[in-house]
Amino acid sequence: MAAQCCCCKAPGAEAAPARPPPEPPPALDVASASSAQLFRLRHLQLGLELRPEARELAGCLVLELCALRPAPRALVLDAHPALRLHSAAFRRAPAAAAAAAAEPPCAFAFAAAGPGPAPPPPLPAFPEAPGAEPDCCPLAFRVDPFTDYGSSLTVTLPPELQAHQPFQVILRYTSTDAPAIWWLDPELTYGNAKPFVFTQGHSVCNRSFFPCFDTPAVKCTYSAVVKAPSGVQVLMSATQSTYVEEEGVYRFHMEHPVPAYLVALVAGDLQPADIGPRSRVWAEPCLLPTATSKLSGAVEQWLSAAERLYGPYMWGRYDIVFLPPSFPIVAMENPCLTFIISSILESDEFLVIDVIHEVAHSWFGNAVTNATWEEMWLSEGLATYAQRRITTETYGAAFTCLETAFRLDALHRQMKLLGEDSPVSKLQVKLEPGVNPSHLMNLFTYEKGYCFVYYLSQLCGDPQRFDDFLRAYVEKYKFTSVVAQDLLDSFLSFFPELKEQSVDCRAGLEFERWLNATGPPLAEPDLSQGSSLTRPVEALFQLWTAEPLDQAAASASAIDISKWRTFQTALFLDRLLDGSPLPQEVVTRLSKCYSSLLDSMNAEIRIRWLQIVVRNDYYPDLHRVRRFLESQMSRMYTIPLYEDLCTGALKSFALEVFYQTQGRLHPNLRRTIQQILSQGLGPGAEPSAEQGGAGADSEVDPEAPALLLGDEAPGAAISLRDVNVSA
Numbered sequence: 128m129a130a131q132c133c134c135c136k137a138p139g140a141e142a143a144p145a146r147p148p149p150e151p152p153p154a155l156d157v158a159s160a161s162s163a164q165l166f167r168l169r170h171l172q173l174g175l176e177l178r179p180e181a182r183e184l185a186g187c188l189v190l191e192l193c194a195l196r197p198a199p200r201a202l203v204l205d206a207h208p209a210l211r212l213h214s215a216a217f218r219r220a221p222a223a224a225a226a227a228a229a230e231p232p233c234a235f236a237f238a239a240a241g242p243g244p245a246p247p248p249p250l251p252a253f254p255e256a257p258g259a260e261p262d263c264c265p266l267a268f269r270v271d272p273f274t275d276y277g278s279s280l281t282v283t284l285p286p287e288l289q290a291h292q293p294f295q296v297i298l299r300y301t302s303t304d305a306p307a308i309w310w311l312d313p314e315l316t317y318g319n320a321k322p323f324v325f326t327q328g329h330s331v332c333n334r335s336f337f338p339c340f341d342t343p344a345v346k347c348t349y350s351a352v353v354k355a356p357s358g359v360q361v362l363m364s365a366t367q368s369t370y371v372e373e374e375g376v377y378r379f380h381m382e383h384p385v386p387a388y389l390v391a392l393v394a395g396d397l398q399p400a401d402i403g404p405r406s407r408v409w410a411e412p413c414l415l416p417t418a419t420s421k422l423s424g425a426v427e428q429w430l431s432a433a434e435r436l437y438g439p440y441m442w443g444r445y446d447i448v449f450l451p452p453s454f455p456i457v458a459m460e461n462p463c464l465t466f467i468i469s470s471i472l473e474s475d476e477f478l479v480i481d482v483i484h485e486v487a488h489s490w491f492g493n494a495v496t497n498a499t500w501e502e503m504w505l506s507e508g509l510a511t512y513a514q515r516r517i518t519t520e521t522y523g524a525a526f527t528c529l530e531t532a533f534r535l536d537a538l539h540r541q542m543k544l545l546g547e548d549s550p551v552s553k554l555q556v557k558l559e560p561g562v563n564p565s566h567l568m569n570l571f572t573y574e575k576g577y578c579f580v581y582y583l584s585q586l587c588g589d590p591q592r593f594d595d596f597l598r599a600y601v602e603k604y605k606f607t608s609v610v611a612q613d614l615l616d617s618f619l620s621f622f623p624e625l626k627e628q629s630v631d632c633r634a635g636l637e638f639e640r641w642l643n644a645t646g647p648p649l650a651e652p653d654l655s656q657g658s659s660l661t662r663p664v665e666a667l668f669q670l671w672t673a674e675p676l677d678q679a680a681a682s683a684s685a686i687d688i689s690k691w692r693t694f695q696t697a698l699f700l701d702r703l704l705d706g707s708p709l710p711q712e713v714v715t716r717l718s719k720c721y722s723s724l725l726d727s728m729n730a731e732i733r734i735r736w737l738q739i740v741v742r743n744d745y746y747p748d749l750h751r752v753r754r755f756l757e758s759q760m761s762r763m764y765t766i767p768l769y770e771d772l773c774t775g776a777l778k779s780f781a782l783e784v785f786y787q788t789q790g791r792l793h794p795n796l797r798r799t800i801q802q803i804l805s806q807g808l809g810p811g812a813e814p815s816a817e818q819g820g821a822g823a824d825s826e827v828d829p830e831a832p833a834l835l836l837g838d839e840a841p842g843a844a845i846s847l848r849d850v851n852v853s854a
């Protein structure tokens with residue numbers, strides 16, 4: 128959508144002055160039941176009350192809309208069975224606003240034009256306030272099934288509605304056990320004292336948080352007022368946050384238009400610490416010193432590097448909140464407030480890469496968004512490219528090439544698991560009705576997307592000129608949603624000499640083929656600048672696999688891997704994992720050589736070594752697997768080990784460890800592990816564990832979509848962790 132709109136007029140203003148043509152309707156999104164293409168959504172206001180004891184959120188939502196055509200009969204929104212709608216009402220925009228809407232730039236224009244941030248608009252009352260709104264009339268509504276990840280909410284509109292006439296729809300609802308909203312009992316936090324709640328909207332979960340146009344093609348500004356139990360700090364992905372000194376009431380305002388999936392909330396025992404002029408970390412008090420020491424000064428360095436490359440950071444603050452291990456993914460680029468799992472804190476280089484990746488999303492993904500779920504590579508491929516430009520500027524080309532080699536290694540591993548003709552290896556994936564868009568997300572979205580962007584940068588011959596192009600692309604499309612053709616057209620018009628050479632049609636490397644062919648990237652980057660770091664890894668791996676064992680062990684012990692970068696050790700262990708099961712003698716020697724050393728390293732390294740232990744049935748190190756699983760409560764550091772344990776001969780060991788630790792796992796994770804443990808036991812023979820509330824009966828497994836590949840993929844559940852990466 129465009130950032131400016133003058134398509135709105137006051138009721139009865141028939142002779143309004145000529146105005147620019149209306150903006151085109153958003154692209155059709157088969158994952159959305161909504162009638163987004165018939166309306167323009169200017170702003171949404173949320174009044175929320177958090178009720179952790181009941182795992183319930185009470186909400187009052189005000190949508191500020193206008194119809195693009197006269198007399199629309201109904202407004203259809205995305206919703207979810209977890210949402211219970213109590214009332215719907217209609218209100219015309221106040222006369223002043225309606226009159227202003229007729230004058231260009233109309234009241235519907237986004238606030239970005241004026242100097243300084245716009246004042247927050249009035250906010251809706253809390254849900255428990257008396258329901259009679261002034262100037263409101265009640266509307267009929269109905270909920271229909273849509274897919275297993277949502278339903279459709281049809282609100283009947285007054286018959287006399289004119290095109291471009293601003294109006295509001297006011298919805299009151301409660302949301303219980305919603306897949307977007309993760310309620311954690313105090314025991315699942317570090318402090319064990321206060322409840323914790325966070326939301327995760329990507330891709331299509333936020334329809335269970337509030338009714339919305341849940342499609343990345345639609346963006347709007349938002350404001351919120353949130354009431355929380357005392358002592359609980361609330362944060363949202365907003366440009367302005369205010370704490371109102373009355374019973375824990377917080378106000379938020381997002382001044383730039385964002386898609387529904389980027390509206391995010393977190394609340395808990397969170398405390399801030401400044402780590403830069405526009406950044407602070409938020410974490411539970413016991414984590415705060417570690418979080419601060421690892422990131423202090425660094426985030427500003429990354430933001431400044433990104434600004435030199437791609438233009439000003441436009442979101443004001445860049446804060447980071449650390450979430451408990453139950454957070455189902457590693458990190459989420461919620462604007463102004465990156466959400467990241469605290470389990471990553473000890474794995475320094477992974478923490479750095481994950482945060483820089485989210486920083487890069489501020490330009491690619493959040494400012495310029497893929498208009499359809501079928502082109503998620505536009506966000507992920509460009510963010511990965513920008514992330515690597517930032518690491519090249521900050522840490523040098525060798526480190527960047529090492530990290531890229533590590534990830535491309537994983538891409539080829541995924542390729543082998545999927546087969547070269549897998550439809551999900553395309554950059555432009557076809558989203559079939561009913562399929563959850565999150566299922567389309569895989570390493571190809573990131574790394575094949577990255578390779579295509581890298582290829583474009585090579586075509587223009589100079590990475591700095593390509594940075595200039597990307598800066599111009601962001602400037603042109605910021606706060607809107609785009610399709611791949613927008614990027615490619617912009618590229619060719621920025622580099623007319625390339626257009627003349629028809630680079631888009633080069634045999635074998637056609638842009639069309641990049642987008643629509645299955646299989647590996649058509650070209651991969653030259654990583655020779657990383658050879659000082661990758662060569663020792665190759666050499667050590669060769670030693671262990673090619674040489675006679677005695678000689679290998681002797682030569683290997685002369686190589687001190689304790690000084691290696693994390694990505695070097697992880698790459699080495701991944702290679703050994705690929706080769707597993709290894710001859711028993713090799714595993715014994717490897718254990719002798721590395722087991723104690725690796726056990727003192729970070730979780731990213733330990734989990735890889737322990738997977739080698741499990742895949743090789745190496746019993747002497749099994750106690751380390753047990754200790755690891757007893758201390759790790761996150762999905763990323765448990766699922767891969769449980770899967771390996773259950774694939775091999777160690778299922779009874781897995782069951783035993785699970786029974787001991789399950790009480791400290793989030794109910795969703797507990798359920799996933801139960802499913803892994805029950806495979807092969809036959810239906811109805813699942814190991815019992817008390818069902819824990821959140822979404823226990825829900826058809827939607829809210830954590831599966833974020834990590835699993837599509838149902839259409841052979842072997843169905845190949846998670847990103849199967850290829851040893853987080854994304």
Ligand SMILES: [Zn+2]
Pocket residue numbers: 484488506507510854
């Ligand atoms: Zn990303």
